[in-house]
Amino acid sequence: SQVTSTQSGLDLSSIIKDWRPFIAKIKCSWYGATTGYTTTGSGLLFKTDSKPYAHLVTNKHVVVYKDQKSKECKITFPDTKDVIDISDNVIALSTKGFDFGTIDIASQSTYIDVLANQTSSRTACLSATVGEKVVILGYPSIGTKDDITATEGIISGIDGDYYITSAKVEQGNSGGAAILVRNGGKSCYLGIPTFTNIGQIEALARILSAKVLQ
Numbered sequence: 001s002q003v004t005s006t007q008s009g010l011d012l013s014s015i016i017k018d019w020r021p022f023i024a025k026i027k028c029s030w031y032g033a034t035t036g037y038t039t040t041g042s043g044l045l046f047k048t049d050s051k052p053y054a055h056l057v058t059n060k061h062v063v064v065y066k067d068q069k070s071k072e073c074k075i076t077f078p079d080t081k082d083v084i085d086i087s088d089n090v091i092a093l094s095t096k097g098f099d100f101g102t103i104d105i106a107s108q109s110t111y112i113d114v115l116a117n118q119t120s121s122r123t124a125c126l127s128a129t130v131g132e133k134v135v136i137l138g139y140p141s142i143g144t145k146d147d148i149t150a151t152e153g154i155i156s157g158i159d160g161d162y163y164i165t166s167a168k169v170e171q172g173n174s175g176g177a178a179i180l181v182r183n184g185g186k187s188c189y190l191g192i193p194t195f196t197n198i199g200q201i202e203a204l205a206r207i208l209s210a211k212v213l214q
Contacts (some may be wrong), residue, residue, distance in 0.1 A: 045119060142170050
């Protein structure tokens with residue numbers, strides 16, 4: 001993993017190592033009669049009481065293009081060569097209009113199913129304040145090709161259901177994981193690195209709060 005670190009006193013390498021296996025790379029494609037479109041993004045593996053099977057949380061705009069869910073996505077994880085192929089029937093979108101969705105990947109890989117059982121100990125952040133430290137994990141287009149890239153910063157502001165962060169976020173980070181870093185090595189899932197749509201440009205450094213996923 002590549003780590004951009006501007007702060008000291010916290011064992012960021014341990015936190016990144018702890019969350020790294022659960023971060024997926026997602027590549028989705030759409031095909032028309034004469035054109036094609038491809039997106040790349042990231043996702044976080046979960047298994048919860050509400051979804052008691054292996055699934056990914058990611059951004060809606062990673063799996064939807066022009067209001068159409070992708071019929072062809074490939075999903076990979078950093079510690080296995082397994083490639084998971086999924087279609088639109090396993091993609092569920094937010095019913096409240098938020099920019100997130102879930103992807104059912106249960107029974108696609110024994111390794112992933114076992115890994116998903118380890119996510120029950122992962123906790124979502126109930127609250128966060130301006131100035132707290134955050135690390136962004138994902139697969140940005142300018143990062144490493146076969147492993148996650150991590151960037152560090154602080155919560156710079158709060159805008160409704162979004163946190164603003166100084167951590168560097170690039171295209172491809174969308175749908176990954178923003179982890180709140182606290183003293184003592186404690187960490188929790190802050191939310192999804194996402195974007196504000198400004199024309200056709202992805203505005204960076206916004207995190208959709210994990211609270212809206214519940």
